[in-house]
Amino acid sequence: MQEEEPTQKEEVKKEQPQEQIWKPKSKLGKMVVAGEITSIEEVFEKGLKIKESKIVDILMPDLQTDLLLIGQAKGKFGGGQRRVFRQTQKKTKEGNKPKFSTLAIVGNKDGFIGIGFGKAKETVPAREKALRNAKIGIFKVARGCGSWQCGCRTPHSIPFKVEGKCGSVKIKLMPAPKGKGIICEKEVAKVLQMAGIKDVWAKSYGQQRIKLNLIRATLQALHKTVSAKKTQQQIDNLGIIEGRVKPKPVIENIAEENQDE
Numbered sequence: 001m002q003e004e005e006p007t008q009k010e011e012v013k014k015e016q017p018q019e020q021i022w023k024p025k026s027k028l029g030k031m032v033v034a035g036e037i038t039s040i041e042e043v044f045e046k047g048l049k050i051k052e053s054k055i056v057d058i059l060m061p062d063l064q065t066d067l068l069l070i071g072q073a074k075g076k077f078g079g080g081q082r083r084v085f086r087q088t089q090k091k092t093k094e095g096n097k098p099k100f101s102t103l104a105i106v107g108n109k110d111g112f113i114g115i116g117f118g119k120a121k122e123t124v125p126a127r128e129k130a131l132r133n134a135k136i137g138i139f140k141v142a143r144g145c146g147s148w149q150c151g152c153r154t155p156h157s158i159p160f161k162v163e164g165k166c167g168s169v170k171i172k173l174m175p176a177p178k179g180k181g182i183i184c185e186k187e188v189a190k191v192l193q194m195a196g197i198k199d200v201w202a203k204s205y206g207q208q209r210i211k212l213n214l215i216r217a218t219l220q221a222l223h224k225t226v227s228a229k230k231t232q233q234q235i236d237n238l239g240i241i242e243g244r245v246k247p248k249p250v251i252e253n254i255a256e257e258n259q260d261e
């Protein structure tokens, strides 16, 4: 490999369009741009609040996104089919006004997950809103092996049983042995996979025709993996790890880029 000439590099930088340089408004955003914070872990350690989704874009270049099937097609033929957009009507003097809502998930498949709801008159802005909310709401989960049949002390499952509730819907997530897979409802499985959980058993109760409450209950359960008190003995015996297992991704030096202005 030959070394690139420095003059060439400079040219590339100058050609970058102005709008690509992000101007943060929040305190955390400014710290990220200044290179004072270089990982999502630091954000949580320092208890800082994420107010701009771009922060997550920068700190998590390995982030993946997906939409959950929360809607249902109407009509004779497509009826019952699951869709990513849920359509609702609002009756006004001018007639029926449709609104679209969707649920986005973001995650790194390695201990971080976020879910966001978005609603708008059209599908595209609803999706954008949902994605933004999912990124802003990103949080870490704790993984481990709480399965007594397994006991391998690696973070392939969850460390203990957790429960979540939303409206009439309740969900129980239970540790499963290695290789079992995620045994639960499809959309819940998508969420767990996005968080990097590989083996789990889930049981849900209540009215589940509307997926929204089921997903919210799942989120609550996942939050508990971190918020639940753990003894050092549990951490050792169950192989509990909060957040990511893989090394932190290397992020570009944004500070340098912004100095060029």
Ligand SMILES: [Zn+2]
Pocket: 145, 146, 147, 150, 151, 152, 153, 154, 156, 177, 178
């Ligand atoms: Zn195990």
